[in-house]
Amino acid sequence: MTLTEERAGTSQVRRLTKPDPASRTRGGQRFLLVGLTLASVYSLFPVWWLIVASTKDRTGLYQTNGLWFSGWHLWDNLHQLFTYEDGIFLRWTANSFLYAGVGSLGGTLLALATGYGLARFQFPGRNLVFACVVGSFLIPIALLTLPLYLLFSEIGMVDTPWAMLIPCLINPFSVYLAKVYTEATIPYELLEAARIDGAGELRIFFSIVLRMMTTGGATVFLLAFVNTWNAFFLPLTVLRGEENWTLNLGLYNWSGKRLESGVDLTSLVLTGALLSIVPMAIMMVAMRRYWRTGVTLGALK
Numbered sequence: 001m002t003l004t005e006e007r008a009g010t011s012q013v014r015r016l017t018k019p020d021p022a023s024r025t026r027g028g029q030r031f032l033l034v035g036l037t038l039a040s041v042y043s044l045f046p047v048w049w050l051i052v053a054s055t056k057d058r059t060g061l062y063q064t065n066g067l068w069f070s071g072w073h074l075w076d077n078l079h080q081l082f083t084y085e086d087g088i089f090l091r092w093t094a095n096s097f098l099y100a101g102v103g104s105l106g107g108t109l110l111a112l113a114t115g116y117g118l119a120r121f122q123f124p125g126r127n128l129v130f131a132c133v134v135g136s137f138l139i140p141i142a143l144l145t146l147p148l149y150l151l152f153s154e155i156g157m158v159d160t161p162w163a164m165l166i167p168c169l170i171n172p173f174s175v176y177l178a179k180v181y182t183e184a185t186i187p188y189e190l191l192e193a194a195r196i197d198g199a200g201e202l203r204i205f206f207s208i209v210l211r212m213m214t215t216g217g218a219t220v221f222l223l224a225f226v227n228t229w230n231a232f233f234l235p236l237t238v239l240r241g242e243e244n245w246t247l248n249l250g251l252y253n254w255s256g257k258r259l260e261s262g263v264d265l266t267s268l269v270l271t272g273a274l275l276s277i278v279p280m281a282i283m284m285v286a287m288r289r290y291w292r293t294g295v296t297l298g299a300l301k
Contacts, residue, residue, distance in 0.1 A: 103168025115178025136172035163238035181216030
């Protein structure tokens with residue numbers, strides 16, 4: 001065998017043993033599928049445990065398997081939940097909707113207006129203002145809670161709904177998201193065309209900009225709603241009376257009664273915790289259709 005034939009044979013063997021790209025792709029897809037499955041199980045495991053625990057009475061909660069059903073006492077737990085202390089749970093639910101709904105809606109509108117102004121208007125100190133916005137959302141909210149409490153104490157807003165609503169209206173991270181989204185979706189040419197047609201700045205913002213920013217606004221609103229709904233340290237600091245508490249704060253108080261007064265409300269706490277995640281799930285499903293909407297919907301209208 002000549003040297004040329006030997007090299008040709010070696011090259012042919014290398015070509016035959018070369019790994020198939022399609023097989024590598026399938027292997028990567030299987031690995032990704034396994035990883036996503038494990039992540040889904042890990043994420044849904046606490047929800048499954050909460051559903052199972054909410055269907056048990058006090059005896060079954062402590063003496064049976066925590067991952068499987070033992071009797072069906074969900075309706076009894078719901079009845080006790082809604083009637084305990086004259087239905088204070090419903091009051092806490094209404095408070096949470098007030099703080100999360102009204103506060104997030106107003107905060108989203110202010111964030112979109114501020115982000116639009118930073119992205120599409122030139123004024124002295126714009127970069128400094130944006131730097132302050134970025135620096136503000138890098139500060140943990142826990143560090144701002146005590147200054148907020150001292151400020152609200154001076155003006156007499158402690159233990160009032162305003163102590164929760166005002167902080168919800170100001171969200172630097174939402175402003176940052178709104179600015180980035182405005183720069184990506186609102187062209188200068190469209191704004192100039194509207195100004196040439198005689199539209200004022202307020203009409204441009206409410207008639208054109210807001211409609212084109214529906215997708216970004218839905219994202220900002222959802223993040224703000226979830227953040228306010230799950231807030232704990234701020235309401236713990238600025239709210240004192242039970243009538244102004246949020247769901248999280250009220251359920252936390254119930255969970256501590258076992259140590260303080262010997263009253264075991266664990267079944268009610270778990271049932272209330274299950275109901276507290278329902279609004280967020282509904283919100284996720286309801287807002288999904290806005291994310292699928294094209295960003296030029298407002299221009300078409």
